[in-house]
Structures are given as structure tokens and as C-alpha cells.
Amino acid sequence: MxxxxxxxxxxxxxxxxxxxxxxxxxxxxxxxxxxxxxxxxxxxxxxxxxxxxxxxxxxxxxxxxxxxxxxxxxxxxAMLVEVKNLVKRYQDVIAVDNVSFSIRKGEIVGLLGPNGAGKTTTVNAMVGLTKIDRGEIYIFGKKLKENEVEIKRDLGVVPQDIAIFEELTAYENLMYFGRLYGLRGTLLKERIEKALEFTGLLEKKKQYPKKFSNGMKRRLNIACAIVHQPSLMIMDEPTVGIDPQSRSYILQAVKELNRQGSTIIYISHYMEEVEEVCTRIIIMDHGRVIAAGTKEELKEMMTSEERVTAELSSASYTLIEKLNKLAGVKESYVEGTKVTVISAKNSKNIRDIFGLVSESAEVISFNVEQPSLETVFLTLTGRSLRN
Structure with a gap:
């Protein structure tokens, strides 16, 4: 600055x-x-x-x-993105119901929710494709409905449906989208080369996308969205229908874009992708934001208990009796040399448990387990992410 x-x-x-x-x-x-x-x-x-x-x-x-x-x-x-009290109705159906959230510069924010949760409607409103009934959207500190053209110049969108022209070469696709963003001459050519190199398609620039694999088409889709080097990226299911190698390439590209300065809104049905790339997560269901926070914060809010497992050189029922007498311990049991303790969430309890097990035998491993993000999602929404 x-x-x-x-x-x-x-x-x-x-x-x-x-x-x-x-x-x-x-x-x-x-x-x-x-x-x-x-x-x-x-x-x-x-x-x-x-x-x-x-x-x-x-x-x-x-x-x-x-x-x-x-x-x-x-x-x-000032946040990079602020969505305030967003409402969108389709006749009698409320697709988005008083949704509010904000995104800081430099974040990768995952937007999660089952089908019909309101994610797509919210994102479409943010890019100006859907007219909202009530609420305000601010991007780059500016009101969207009053500065839509200016905001879109610094916005990159990777849609779920691949949006490229198969009758144009990879290079010509980027030329087309670059011109839409006002790029011309030497600068346009430089940006095209950089975008193709970034997505691993530089050697394919003269080829037509109809000959590309699904993974290559997805990467070209991303290249078209980053040719103007936007500050804010919205990526909607960028890895749908591709092989694991291409998925890994795209996830690394997302993290690299963020390191280069882009703020990213990442929408996915793959929980493992969200866990890998996102710094914060917003969960929507039935048109509402029902939870938001880091992965750790979301997991933390799910339970008042902790599950502790310890693998020991040897374990005895005497140890179990001692553990059950500890304050906060609700249950403990032994399976071979593995001891499991269910305890109230408290750092002192963990220290006391570790103290007892380490006194009784050599500790091979000691873990405090947390619920998975998938478990958090199921608990909050009552349904699977891919339903």
C-alpha cells in the first residue's frame, strides 16, 4: 500500500x-x-x-x-466482498433468505451446501446475472448495482459449465476473453502467454479444445478467467468430471493464484478439496448461511467432548479404573494396547490423561480426535454434500 x-x-x-x-x-x-x-x-x-x-x-x-x-x-x-441481507424469491420459493457474509482480501473462502442450498443464486447475484429482491452487495468497497461494469473488470469467473469456444484455438479463446476485458496489443499477448503457461497449456495454444481432455478443457476455462489478472476469482466446481491428476493440478493452481494475490471464492461438492485449499468456509442450507469459520472453528463448535486415543506398549484395566476417576472423563476402555477416553473438552483433562497413560506404559502414539468436516456438514444440514 x-x-x-x-x-x-x-x-x-x-x-x-x-x-x-x-x-x-x-x-x-x-x-x-x-x-x-x-x-x-x-x-x-x-x-x-x-x-x-x-x-x-x-x-x-x-x-x-x-x-x-x-x-x-x-x-x-473495508472487506473485499460484503453481502448484506440478500433475498431472492422465485414466485413462492425463497432461494436466498437474508444471506449475509463478508470476505477479506487474500482469503480462499469455500462456499458449501447441498443442492438447492442457494449457493448458485448467491454467486449469480454477485456477478450480476441474477437480480435480487432485497439486500446489497459490495465488491472492492463499491456497491455492485451502481458500479457493475467497473467491478466486473477486476472479477474472474470460472463457471461450472465449461465456457470456451471449441471452434477457436486455445490462444484464440484467450484473445477473445482478453479483449472483452479491454486488453490490447502487447499487453494482451503477454497476458495470454502467462495464462497459458500458468495452466500448463502453452504447448497446446494452437490446438482446438474439441481435441482436449476434460481436464485440459477445465484448465483452459481457468485460463480464460485469469487472462486479465483479476483481484477476485469465483470458481464454481472447477474440478467436476476430471481425472485425479488434473484435479491435483487445478488445486495447486488455485493455491498459487492466491499466493499471487487473488482472493478466491471456491464452490465445490468435494469436501476434501475445500479442506485442502480453503482458509475459511461458509455453509449454506435452505437459502441461509448456517455456519461460517475456519475448518478448526467449525469442528470446534460441533462437540463439547473430546475423543482421546493412546497406543501403548501395554495396557491394563487398572489404568482404565484410574482414568475413569479423572474429573471430566465420561468413559474409557481398552482394546489390546489401545486406550480410548471420552472426555469433556478441556486442555487440563488432556494433560491429566496423558500424565496417567505415560506413567503406566510407554506411549507409542497419543491423539486427540476431532470430527471431520464431512461430519460437521452432516450434523448442520442433515444431508450429504452430494445429495
Missing amino acids: KIYYYWSEEKSESKYIELMLVLWAQAFFTFADAEGYDNCHLGFMLQLTGVRLRIVLFYKQQIRYCFPELNLRQGRC
Whole structure:
């Protein structure tokens, strides 16, 4: 992030105060960059530090800023995406029911839900394909319905249905989509080469997609979406119907796009994909957001118990009797040399359990098991992700 400023020609009462505030602002933005707050509003962060009165002085003395990513009129931390109270009806069916969520810059957010959960309608609304009945969508700090064309210039969409022209070569496909995004001349050619190289299709650039495998078509689909190097990517089931090798290639590409600076909304029916690539997950069902958080947070909310398993050099029923007397332990049992303990969720309980088992025998392995993401999903929705 860069900060630009200049002094006004008006005589200031205190150039010293102005200078101190400028230096403070520079220090703040250095901190913000390091901590990942590069989309945060200066005024909001200043208020947190208790110098709200100085904001007025800072602004009125006409130190000017040019922050391409900041909206100084907002009094909150600016998110890259904000969906607020979204509602969409199809006659008597409520497809999206008061959906709200936000996405920070640099995240890979998984959007999960069974069929009919409202995911597609929500995403279609975000890209301007579906008109909503109520609510607001902000992308890059701008209201979608008032800035749709501008927002779409920095948005990349990988649809579930492959959207390429089989009568055009791979290169010509990217030429077409690049021109739609306003790219021309040398820059367009450079971007095409980079997108083809990134997706492993550079050597296939003169070939027609009708000769491609499904995996190669999916990769070309992604190349068409990234040719303009968008800040925000929406990827809807990008690995459907492809072989494991192509799936692995695409998942690595998703992570690399994120490392290069793209924020990604990733929609998938494959739980293992979401676990591998996403930093945060939003679960929808019956048109509503029913849970959101990191994988760990979602698993944490599912149970008040912990299942501890320990593989020992030897195990005895005497150990089980001692374990059952520990505070918080609900059940323990032994199978050969494997001991299993069901305990209330508490870090002290885990330490006490480990202490007892390590005193009784050599500990070969010791694990605290958590529910899988699939279990979390089934518990929340009552149905499988692929139903």
C-alpha cells in the first residue's frame, strides 16, 4: 500500500502536529501491511487507538491521500466482498433468505451446501446475472448495482459449465476473453502467454479444445478467467468430471493464484478439496448461511467432548479404573494396547490423561480426535454434500 500526501497552501496553525500525524500514518500503514490489514480504513483504525479528535485535524488541514483500495467515507474495515441481507424469491420459493457474509482480501473462502442450498443464486447475484429482491452487495468497497461494469473488470469467473469456444484455438479463446476485458496489443499477448503457461497449456495454444481432455478443457476455462489478472476469482466446481491428476493440478493452481494475490471464492461438492485449499468456509442450507469459520472453528463448535486415543506398549484395566476417576472423563476402555477416553473438552483433562497413560506404559502414539468436516456438514444440514 502506498500513501501520498501534500501540504495545502493555507497557513496551518501547527505544522508540527501535521508532520507528526503524517509520520504516525506512515507507521500505521507499515504495521497494517505487515499484519494483513491492507484493506482497512484509516479512520477506523485511528479511532481504535483513541485519537479520534485528531482525525478531524488531520483531514481539515488538507493532507491529501490517494488510497486506491480505501474508502475514507466508511467507518469500518473495508472487506473485499460484503453481502448484506440478500433475498431472492422465485414466485413462492425463497432461494436466498437474508444471506449475509463478508470476505477479506487474500482469503480462499469455500462456499458449501447441498443442492438447492442457494449457493448458485448467491454467486449469480454477485456477478450480476441474477437480480435480487432485497439486500446489497459490495465488491472492492463499491456497491455492485451502481458500479457493475467497473467491478466486473477486476472479477474472474470460472463457471461450472465449461465456457470456451471449441471452434477457436486455445490462444484464440484467450484473445477473445482478453479483449472483452479491454486488453490490447502487447499487453494482451503477454497476458495470454502467462495464462497459458500458468495452466500448463502453452504447448497446446494452437490446438482446438474439441481435441482436449476434460481436464485440459477445465484448465483452459481457468485460463480464460485469469487472462486479465483479476483481484477476485469465483470458481464454481472447477474440478467436476476430471481425472485425479488434473484435479491435483487445478488445486495447486488455485493455491498459487492466491499466493499471487487473488482472493478466491471456491464452490465445490468435494469436501476434501475445500479442506485442502480453503482458509475459511461458509455453509449454506435452505437459502441461509448456517455456519461460517475456519475448518478448526467449525469442528470446534460441533462437540463439547473430546475423543482421546493412546497406543501403548501395554495396557491394563487398572489404568482404565484410574482414568475413569479423572474429573471430566465420561468413559474409557481398552482394546489390546489401545486406550480410548471420552472426555469433556478441556486442555487440563488432556494433560491429566496423558500424565496417567505415560506413567503406566510407554506411549507409542497419543491423539486427540476431532470430527471431520464431512461430519460437521452432516450434523448442520442433515444431508450429504452430494445429495
